[in-house]
Amino acid sequence: MEENFKMIAKCFFGFEEILEKELRTLGAQDVERGVRMVSFKGDKGFMYKANLSLRTALKILKPIYSFRANNEQALYKGISGVNWSKFLNANQTFVIDSTVHSTYFNHSEFVSQKCKDAIVDQFRERTGQRPSIDKQYPDLRINIHIDKDQVSVALDTSGNSLHQRGYRTATNIAPINEVLAAGILLLSGWDGQSHFLDPMCGSGTFLAEAAMIACNIPANINRKEFAFEKWKDWDNDLFDTIIESLMKKTREFHYTIKGFDKAPSAVSKAKDNIRNANLEDYIKVYEDNFFDTEKETEGKLHIVFNPPYDERLDIHMERFYANIGDTLKKNYPGTNAWFITANLEALKFVGLKPSRKIKLFNGSLEARLVKYEMYEGSKRTKFQV
Incomplete structure (x- = not known):
């Protein structure tokens, strides 16, 4: 033994x-x-x-x-x-x-x-x-x-950092690290028991990680190699047995996972990465501007995204973050919305009170993961007897 x-x-x-x-x-x-x-x-x-x-x-x-x-x-x-x-x-x-x-x-x-x-x-x-x-x-x-x-x-034992899952070959500007994305999803309480939306999906990292969590697919199943495969005591049969037992524990998923991005290049890259991860059955990606969309599904919706927060981008950050708050408030009732940002000034312009704030780092940047609870109707009516 x-x-x-x-x-x-x-x-x-x-x-x-x-x-x-x-x-x-x-x-x-x-x-x-x-x-x-x-x-x-x-x-x-x-x-x-x-x-x-x-x-x-x-x-x-x-x-x-x-x-x-x-x-x-x-x-x-x-x-x-x-x-x-x-x-x-x-x-x-x-x-x-x-x-x-x-x-x-x-x-x-x-x-x-x-x-x-x-x-x-x-x-x-x-x-x-x-x-x-x-x-x-x-x-x-x-x-x-x-x-x-x-x-x-x-x-x-790993070799290259385990964020290199093996499915992401195409990336956009400032893509989110896969391990950071998975951790944010788990911190947000995502468990695959509702519909999911990433309204600014970029190259699709949140979408892929959300699908793997929902279906209990091992995070690094698409990875090409691990350092231990070159060790003297490498046991190929044992490794195959472990993979087999993990794949038996995957589960069905009965909701939708959707991504929007207004850039056609991002949508194309996201689709490529999702195909690489063998997750096309679970995820749909659309070319759309989040600010022109509204909630399409009945029941609970779980939103997680990584909005731009780099001042070098050609975006008026304060107006952009105000638009995020307005869109969530008007068009997405009955949702839990989470996003990460390192632009702590722009965050103030969302105009909604976060129910949670978690300090994280995105690379060397200090960031906040924030949660906004969007109620059906007003918050007051939710609590009235």
């Missing part, structure tokens, strides 16, 4: 709680929430499952060693203390990613270089050969994290 080991799932600020919930639902052991990360335990099969399934994880690391170092000699010695031939052959390639929060080490490139020297020297002394560096397609991706004098060494 495979033994359980510790793993760390990295995430965006503000997503720790939903990532913890995802891991518990998936069956992880010893789940502990941190800052921009959640640690947990599982076996090799669970490592495959977590990479395939987690919607809000950016990367999953497998820690293998930790030690203290306050100078470059101690760092070199500590890295030399790992038997690297367990993970790598002399004819293979590797790369090191370093993150440093320390007064002893202030340059991540220097740390990566020193660690590389220790690994290469170990192989040269033992075999006369040495593995080489490949930054693009390495056989092994090593993660070094230094906090003060504490050095943590981990193997990167």
Whole structure:
């Protein structure tokens, strides 16, 4: 029986709680929430499952060693203390990613270089050969994290960031990151139990992520590869078994998922991406200006979108955000509308009181995820007996 080991799932600020919930639902052991990360335990099969399934994880690391170092000699010695031939052959390639929060080490490139020297020297002394560096397609991706004098060494199980789902080949200006989109949908309470609309859908990321959540389709099922596929202990049969069991848990969806965009190029890109994700059965995209539309479906409607908020765009932001508020108020009764913006000034012009405000980051930009509840009739009549 495979033994359980510790793993760390990295995430965006503000997503720790939903990532913890995802891991518990998936069956992880010893789940502990941190800052921009959640640690947990599982076996090799669970490592495959977590990479395939987690919607809000950016990367999953497998820690293998930790030690203290306050100078470059101690760092070199500590890295030399790992038997690297367990993970790598002399004819293979590797790369090191370093993150440093320390007064002893202030340059991540220097740390990566020193660690590389220790690994290469170990192989040269033992075999006369040495593995080489490949930054693009390495056989092994090593993660070094230094906090003060504490050095943590981990193997990167994912490879490229898990936001690279594999379905999005065409993008618009400032597309939203897939992991950020999935996290926003989960924070908004989207569970596939109502109709869904993204009224400014761009290249269709919210639409694709919403459909995958609604149907319980694994987030990274369309991804081309994971780093663990090049490991010495890669088990193709186990991986296929995990995929099979995950696909058995997909579910039917009985509502509509729609996207609007007024730019024909955006609509075309969204359709391409939705086709790449094999989600055309669930999603319809239309060329339309949100401000000219109204609610078409009976019952509850869940709206999530990412309006423009870059002042460089040829848009009068205050008027634009006022239009968002007017359109929601007049044309979309009986909806919960959520959107993310980093333009906190323009947000004031929506003219509606948000029932929730959540602080998030879109890249380096501080943003707010806001919720507006649009009632049928006035709010007062809703609460009258």
